[in-house]
Amino acid sequence: MVRLKDIAARACRSIMTLSKALRGARDVSPTTRARVKQLAEQMGYVPNSAAQGLVTRTTRLLGVVISSITNPILTRVVHAIEEHAHESGYDLIVAHTANNTEREEVSIRRLLSRRVDGMFLSPVYRIEPEARVYQELRARGTPVVLLGHPAPFCAGFPGVSVDDLIAGYALTKHLLGLGHQRIAFLSGRLVSPWAQERLEGYRRALREAGRPVDPTLIRHADFREPGGFEAMRSLLDAHPAPDAVFVANNLMAVGALECLAAEGMRVPEDIGIVCFDVIPWADLVRPSLTTVVQPTYELGRTAALLLLDRISSPTRAPSLVTLPTELRVRDSSVPRP
Amino acid sequence: MVRLKDIAARACRSIMTLSKALRGARDVSPTTRARVKQLAEQMGYVPNSAAQGLVTRTTRLLGVVISSITNPILTRVVHAIEEHAHESGYDLIVAHTANNTEREEVSIRRLLSRRVDGMFLSPVYRIEPEARVYQELRARGTPVVLLGHPAPFCAGFPGVSVDDLIAGYALTKHLLGLGHQRIAFLSGRLVSPWAQERLEGYRRALREAGRPVDPTLIRHADFREPGGFEAMRSLLDAHPAPDAVFVANNLMAVGALECLAAEGMRVPEDIGIVCFDVIPWADLVRPSLTTVVQPTYELGRTAALLLLDRISSPTRAPSLVTLPTELRVRDSSVPRP
């Protein structure tokens, strides 16, 4: 690897002059600058950012810790983040947690060790009010932006999230408007604030409509596809069966829809289904599916802006941004009796 | 930030002993090791990997350069890569090219500047037989693993790809077996080797069946959804119209299917469609769609193995691994007249 020193040997110039010339400092004569740049180019010089970082105490590195890049929502958020980071001269380290607190901790520690300038965290939600890594992060003053709702253990950081309560309310209200009588609610475990909020939205809509909240219609299962599949099947077997289901989780919605397909049930003729947008091509999956569309790109963009801002002025008070969702209505033409 | 030096001040020990103790060297007395570790823990010491990298000349950083993490195939490949990298103690920088050669070059240069131990490249295909960055990469001996088919400009590197010729052949043969007479072929521009191979597979199947290859049935359009939509619409208007279409590109397939949905045409009753797996939940999109399933996880896993191997023994001859695809038949029950 070509070092500044090697160029100096050939150019008979001080390393300092080279360093400044290459970074385009203005206290170097244009002639020297041009010659140096050309020589560096020709010798294939590539600056070592680790060395630069060591002395400037900045890495131009950002980290993002998410459950899995496989999640279509997160994919888009990360895409937007990468785009903005790249534009601002930052590189992005992506780490997975697989919804496992230990992996999350390891990933965060590694980022700390890399001295990233800041990190985006989509927290693995836990019931405990405190988590060691997050306390450390706070104590260190590491620039962090939360991707998702703040819970007690990760409070105090700026963040971007979506108004899940309103979204859950809107979805439920939509089903009520179509005349559905028995609306089930399907989700994973209720540790995550977003799941709680969606449920609260569901409850509120029913309450406002003067309907009872039937606890047997509220089901929790494993948050992945098979969980959705099984839960939907068990709902269909219930007596009386629900005439509509609000699936409050992406992956479960896929499983639930697969179950309906397997049973030969059509949406919305045989049963009403609403969910959060499953995939970007939700239209294709079920042209008749009413969903809540999440502003994924905007989420990533806002998070990036927030983090860059925090990095440049760490003193500012942390702001929590809540983005609105959009209700995409597709089955309004099929009201229930 | 706590440095080794700070611990030394409190521990009255040489920095060197601390360094060794923390890394669990065996030439440090267990007593000291334990005490040092405890003290470091308590003071919140986190090693600075930039400094470590500077002296050890290794960063435990890997880079992956892809068109966009948004692509569901690449998402899965990157997921697998991240998993293996993480296990082996590597972090992963993800960079986008947006299929733009200039962005690709910038991204690669940045990774070079970060002194990554190796990189995964999903090349932006061009017609030129040479590309500067790739020449540099070769000259530098940077450990690189190609994600995708090698083209002249990126030859000489190990890589992982899929047998697109056989896959294209199988898809076409499937349609022929169903009795389809006029099979159209839809893809983006033919710069990428995989597109060429899929077309070649299509041609070979027709030839073997003694069918003419009608050039008017081979269409190229923009490789994204709208391109697929428009191309499909124009195909439907052709006289005589095709009775089946082989869509050789993920995103275009989505557009094409949307077009059919808009036209009220059913698959496979009204028209036969085969394509490469659009999304992981292709079953949901069209339960009746026959697709080629790509071994995305295996691709990532193999690529990671290849790169780690290359990093540890850079001398070995570069190997090109070709993974088999799987034909998932869904519409065999509907033979054509």
Add this chain to the structure above:
DNA sequence: TTGTAAGCGTTATCAG
């Protein structure tokens, strides 16, 4: 405008 000295936080090397 150019050059010199010191140091960023760590580890390799080798002497106590």
Add this chain to the structure above:
DNA sequence: CTGATAACGCTTACAA
């Protein structure tokens, strides 16, 4: 087993 010394490749601060 422990510790002093010299790098690693670069930039900040300041002197020529």
